[in-house]
Amino acid sequence: MKQKYKFFDDIATADAAFEAYGKDLPELFTNAALATFSVMADLKKVAPKAKKKIVLKNPKAEGLLFDFIQELIYLKDAEYMLFSKFTVKVADGKLTATAFGEHINPEKHQLLTDVKAMTLHMYSVQQTKSGWKAFIILDT
Amino acid sequence: MRLVTTNLTFAEVQPKLREVVDTLFKTVPAGVGSKGFLKISVPQFKQVMEEGVKWAVDNGYGWEDDLKNTEGYGKIEWADASKVSDKAITRGINQLGTLGSGNHYLEVQVAHAANIFDEKYAKACGITTPEQVVIMVHCGSRGFGHQVGTDYLKIFEDAMRRYGISVPDRELSCAPFSSREGQDYYKAMACAANMAFTNRQVIMHRIREAFSKVFQRSAEELEMNLVYDVAHNIAKVEKYKIDGSWKEVVVHRKGSTRAFGPGNHELSSRYQEIGQPVIIGGSMETGSYLLVGTKKAEEETFGSTAHGSGRTMSRAQAKREVRGEQLQKAMESKGIYVKAVSMPGLAEEAGLAYKDIDEVIDTLDRAGISKKVVALKPVGNVKG
Numbered sequence: 266m267k268q269k270y271k272f273f274d275d276i277a278t279a280d281a282a283f284e285a286y287g288k289d290l291p292e293l294f295t296n297a298a299l300a301t302f303s304v305m306a307d308l309k310k311v312a313p314k315a316k317k318k319i320v321l322k323n324p325k326a327e328g329l330l331f332d333f334i335q336e337l338i339y340l341k342d343a344e345y346m347l348f349s350k351f352t353v354k355v356a357d358g359k360l361t362a363t364a365f366g367e368h369i370n371p372e373k374h375q376l377l378t379d380v381k382a383m384t385l386h387m388y389s390v391q392q393t394k395s396g397w398k399a400f401i402i403l404d405t
Numbered sequence: 406m407r408l409v410t411t412n413l414t415f416a417e418v419q420p421k422l423r424e425v426v427d428t429l430f431k432t433v434p435a436g437v438g439s440k441g442f443l444k445i446s447v448p449q450f451k452q453v454m455e456e457g458v459k460w461a462v463d464n465g466y467g468w469e470d471d472l473k474n475t476e477g478y479g480k481i482e483w484a485d486a487s488k489v490s491d492k493a494i495t496r497g498i499n500q501l502g503t504l505g506s507g508n509h510y511l512e513v514q515v516a517h518a519a520n521i522f523d524e525k526y527a528k529a530c531g532i533t534t535p536e537q538v539v540i541m542v543h544c545g546s547r548g549f550g551h552q553v554g555t556d557y558l559k560i561f562e563d564a565m566r567r568y569g570i571s572v573p574d575r576e577l578s579c580a581p582f583s584s585r586e587g588q589d590y591y592k593a594m595a596c597a598a599n600m601a602f603t604n605r606q607v608i609m610h611r612i613r614e615a616f617s618k619v620f621q622r623s624a625e626e627l628e629m630n631l632v633y634d635v636a637h638n639i640a641k642v643e644k645y646k647i648d649g650s651w652k653e654v655v656v657h658r659k660g661s662t663r664a665f666g667p668g669n670h671e672l673s674s675r676y677q678e679i680g681q682p683v684i685i686g687g688s689m690e691t692g693s694y695l696l697v698g699t700k701k702a703e704e705e706t707f708g709s710t711a712h713g714s715g716r717t718m719s720r721a722q723a724k725r726e727v728r729g730e731q732l733q734k735a736m737e738s739k740g741i742y743v744k745a746v747s748m749p750g751l752a753e754e755a756g757l758a759y760k761d762i763d764e765v766i767d768t769l770d771r772a773g774i775s776k777k778v779v780a781l782k783p784v785g786n787v788k789g
Contacts, residue, residue: 274719275719339552342547371436
C-alpha cells in the first residue's frame with residue numbers, strides 16, 4: 266500500500282511534524298487528516314460510526330487544507346469526537362467532506378497526545394510528479 | 406503554572422498517597438477531549454474571559470486571598486469578550502477545570518529540608534515545615550486559547566498584506582500593535598489568559614476538595630494556600646529603561662515566565678520584600694523549582710526568566726526509548742506514584758526526554774535573573 270503520511274522526529278521536538286501524500290487533493294486532505302488524528306488516538310480503535318459534514322471555501326488549496334485540519338481540531342473539542350475515516354471532494358476552491366468517527370471514550374480509544382492547533386510554521390503544499398504532498402507541524 | 410501548599414508532611418501523606426492521586430485523577434479530568442465538571446452559560450463564560458479568577462472566587466471556587474497571589478490579580482484588565490469568536494467559545498466553554506495532555510500535569514511534591522536553598526524566602530512563600538507537601542499544576546487555556554490564536558492567525562494574514570508586512574515564517578503572522586487588528590487580538594488574547602488563570606483556579610478548588618476528602622479536614626485547616634500563579638505564555642505592555650530612557654514595550658513571554666524583583670509595584674504586599682515567586686517545571690521524574698524574580702531580571706531580561714527545563718528528545722524518540730507501563734513501574738520504585746490517561750503519552754514525558762533541570766536552574770541563578778529558593782521532588786503525578 267502506498268504511504269499515506271510520514272512523521273519526522275527531530276524537526277520540532279515538542280510538537281508533531283509530518284508529511285502527507287496523495288495522488289490528488291482529496292487524497293492529500295484525507296491523509297493529512299488521518300495523520301493528525303493518529304497523533305491523538307489509535308485510529309484502529311475509532312469506529313467510523315457517527316459523521317460530521319464539513320463545507321469550507323478558500324481559493325487556495327493550501328488555505329483550504331489549513332482550514333480543514335483546523336476545523337477537525339475544533340470539532341474534536343467542541344463535539345468530543347475523534348475521526349478515523351474521511352470522504353473529501355475539492356473543486357473550485359470549495360471543500361465538501363464527511364468525517365466519520367465517534368465520541369471520545371478514554372476506555373475504548375487508546376488516547377495519545379492532544380493536538381491543540383495546526384501551525385503555519387514551515388507549512389507547505391506542493392505538487393509532485395506523482396501527485397501532491399504537504400508538510401505540516403501540529404502544536405501538541 | 407501554579408503552586409499550592411499544605412501543612413502536611415510527607416510522612417502524613419505517604420500512607421494515603423495512592424488515595425490522594427487516585428482522587429485527584431478522578432476530580433481533575435485530563436487527556437484528549439476532557440470535559441470539566443462546570444456547566445456554565447455563554448454569558449458566564451464571557452464573565453470568565455473578562456473577570457478571570459474573580460469570577461471563580463465570586464462563584465465559590467476559591468478564596469479572596471487567591472487573587473493577590475496570582476499574576477495581575479488573576480485578571481487582565483483589557484480583556485474584551487466581544488473580540489473572541491463564537492467558535493472559540495464553543496471550543497472552550499466545557500474545558501474549565503481540565504488539565505489537557507502533553508506536558509501538562511498535576512503533581513504532588515515534597516520540599517525536603519535539604520532542598521531548601523533559602524529558608525527566609527521559602528518561609529515567605531509558605532514553605533515552613535521540613536518535608537512539607539505541596540501541589541503544582543501546569544496547564545493553560547486549553548483549546549480555547551488555541552482557537553483564539555488560530556482565528557487571529559488568519560485575520561493577521563490578511564492584515565499583513567494590507568500593511569505590507571512580510572515575515573520569514575508564516576507562523577510569525579502579525580499586525581501593527583496599534584492597528585485595529587492588533588488591538589483586537591491583544592484584547593482577545595487577554596480573554597484566553599483570564600481563562601487560563603481561571604482554569605487553574607478551578608483545578609485548585611478541586612485539589613482542595615480532594616485533599617479535604619482524603620484527610621477529613623477542611624482545606625482551610627490544611628492551609629492549602631496559593632503560593633503563586635504565573636503565566637507561561639502571554640504578551641503585556643510594560644515599561645523598561647532602554648538606552649537611558651523609559652519606554653513602553655510589548656513583552657511577549659512565550660516559553661518564558663515573568664520574574665519581577667522586590668519592590669515591583671505589580672506585586673502584592675506579601676511579595677514586595679522578596680520578589681515574585683517563579684515556578685519552573687522540570688520533568689515528572691526529576692522535579693521542579695520555586696524561585697523568585699530579581700531586579701537584575703528587570704534590568705537585563707525585561708523581567709523574564711525560563712519557564713521549564715526544555716526537551717532534548719522528540720516525543721516519538723522518547724516513546725522508542727521507554728514504554729509507558731515500564732516507566733510507570735520504574736517511577737513507582739523511585740517512590741513516584743503516577744496515574745496517566747495515556748501510557749504512550751506518559752512515555753513522551755519521561756525524564757530522559759528533558760534537559761537536566763538542576764543545571765538549567767543553576768544557570769538562571771548564576772545569571773542572576775532569578776534566585777532559587779526550593780527544589781521540589783515529585784511523589785505523585787496526574788497526567789493527561
